[in-house]
Amino acid sequence: MNAQGIETPLNHTVSAQDQAVRTRTTPNGMAPGLTAPKNSLATAAMTLGIIGLCSSVVFIGGPLAVIGLILGIAALIAAKRTGVGRGKAVTAVVTSSLAIVVSGLVAVFMVWYANQTQECYQPDSFDQYTQCVREHLNGK
Numbered sequence: 170m171n172a173q174g175i176e177t178p179l180n181h182t183v184s185a186q187d188q189a190v191r192t193r194t195t196p197n198g199m200a201p202g203l204t205a206p207k208n209s210l211a212t213a214a215m216t217l218g219i220i221g222l223c224s225s226v227v228f229i230g231g232p233l234a235v236i237g238l239i240l241g242i243a244a245l246i247a248a249k250r251t252g253v254g255r256g257k258a259v260t261a262v263v264t265s266s267l268a269i270v271v272s273g274l275v276a277v278f279m280v281w282y283a284n285q286t287q288e289c290y291q292p293d294s295f296d297q298y299t300q301c302v303r304e305h306l307n308g309k
Contacts, residue, residue, distance in 0.1 A: 208254025210247055214240035215257045218264030225271040234268030237261055 217237030224230040241261030248255040289301035 206251060206253050208244055208247055208251065208257065210240055211244035211254035211257035211261060214238075214244045214261035215264070218261040218268065221268035222264045222271065225268040226275050228272060228275070230268045231272030231276075234265040234272065237265035238269065241265055 214237050217233050218241060221230040221234030221237050225234065238261075241258050244254055244258035244261060248258050286302050286305050289298055289305060
């Protein structure tokens, strides 16, 4: 029986065209109907890294980035073993690391700001608060 499901006599040789149909592959080297292996760990880590970087200024990004960094390192190890998802894993590690740094800088800034303006926390109005903050930050 040939590739089209038509029976051929036993003494009939397979044509070059039939052989080409049988051995056809897709551009990625896989047989038709098969999909390339994926590194879902790398995809999850990259997603967490990007979300962590975008939300690192509001402290949510820090914990997400830590999880993304751990998953990214695990994805790099898996990518070394399987050869799939290395780019996503590297992106995850880089974005997660940046998000951790940005979250740390925001935390340091917030502590510094709170320390500089701690006398202004009991104002009678918002105008008094802003005036007090300006005085403390300008060194008056």
